[in-house]
Amino acid sequence: MSTVFTASFITLAIAGIADAGYLVWKHYRHNAGPLVCPLDHDCSKVTESRWSTIFWVRNEVLGLLFYISILVAGLVVFFMPKLVLLTLPLGLLIKVAAGAGLLFSLFLLWVQLYKIKDYCFYCMLSALINLLLFMNSFFII
Amino acid sequence: MKKSITCDYHNLTSFILRVALAVPFLFAAIDATLQPEAWIGFIPLFLRNIIPGALLLGAHALLDFTLAIWLLSGWRTKYAAIFSALNLATIIIVNITALEIIFRDVGLLLAAVALGVLQYKR
Numbered sequence: 001m002s003t004v005f006t007a008s009f010i011t012l013a014i015a016g017i018a019d020a021g022y023l024v025w026k027h028y029r030h031n032a033g034p035l036v037c038p039l040d041h042d043c044s045k046v047t048e049s050r051w052s053t054i055f056w057v058r059n060e061v062l063g064l065l066f067y068i069s070i071l072v073a074g075l076v077v078f079f080m081p082k083l084v085l086l087t088l089p090l091g092l093l094i095k096v097a098a099g100a101g102l103l104f105s106l107f108l109l110w111v112q113l114y115k116i117k118d119y120c121f122y123c124m125l126s127a128l129i130n131l132l133l134f135m136n137s138f139f140i141i
Numbered sequence: 142m143k144k145s146i147t148c149d150y151h152n153l154t155s156f157i158l159r160v161a162l163a164v165p166f167l168f169a170a171i172d173a174t175l176q177p178e179a180w181i182g183f184i185p186l187f188l189r190n191i192i193p194g195a196l197l198l199g200a201h202a203l204l205d206f207t208l209a210i211w212l213l214s215g216w217r218t219k220y221a222a223i224f225s226a227l228n229l230a231t232i233i234i235v236n237i238t239a240l241e242i243i244f245r246d247v248g249l250l251l252a253a254v255a256l257g258v259l260q261y262k263r
């Protein structure tokens with residue numbers, strides 16, 4: 001286990017929480033105003049499209065829960081290494097979860113490109129974070 | 142018809158600079174908490190003689206974490222940039238003898254200055 005890679009894993013998880021958390025906050029807080037895109041783009045075409053929910057749950061909520069789970073897993077890896085090595089296949093679970101997150105991001109990228117034919121900056125950022133999390137997951141245990 | 146992509150380069154540049162500063166701050170805060178022995182050497186000895194090193198390192202990690210969140214939030218970015226620049230300048234000055242390690246912080250310091258300049262009068 002490399003502590004540096006655990007730290008980078010946790011850093012990415014917090015960045016993901018900031019990204020998804022911002023989208024959740026903007027959607028559910030009625031007086032929070034519109035999304036502010038660094039590209040000055042209308043992200044709501046994507047975030048409010050019919051592809052914005054999967055099984056009645058909004059994508060950003062799923063993303064937030066995913067990043068919180070990943071953060072907790074990273075903290076468990078660091079603070080309870082013996083538990084991880086002896087009782088839990090946590091390393092495998094993290095790799096599978098990070099891989100699933102990446103696949104879901106790729107699916108959403110495909111939806112943006114070919115179905116909605118528009119893009120959302122924060123969704124692209126989330127895909128990048130998921131790619132880095134997946135690569136990082138091979139080095140933490 | 143081909144879609145035209147409008148782009149506010151000022152906002153984009155500001156965002157990239159904020160992330161460029163926030164990620165190292167976030168990483169430093171987390172890694173210093175997880176493995177303090179690797180970071181304690183950057184706290185000057187004269188300070189460690191007055192205040193326990195672990196306490197100083199913890200306080201600095203908290204400062205780095207706060208700056209990272211502040212930068213990511215986009216709230217009063219000009220002041221976040223100023224505090225980031227002051228933080229980085231302090232790190233460089235007190236560790237100037239370890240320039241082979243902290244030379245990257247010079248680049249980060251200039252990025253913080255660039256962010257402050259970009260946000261000036263906005």
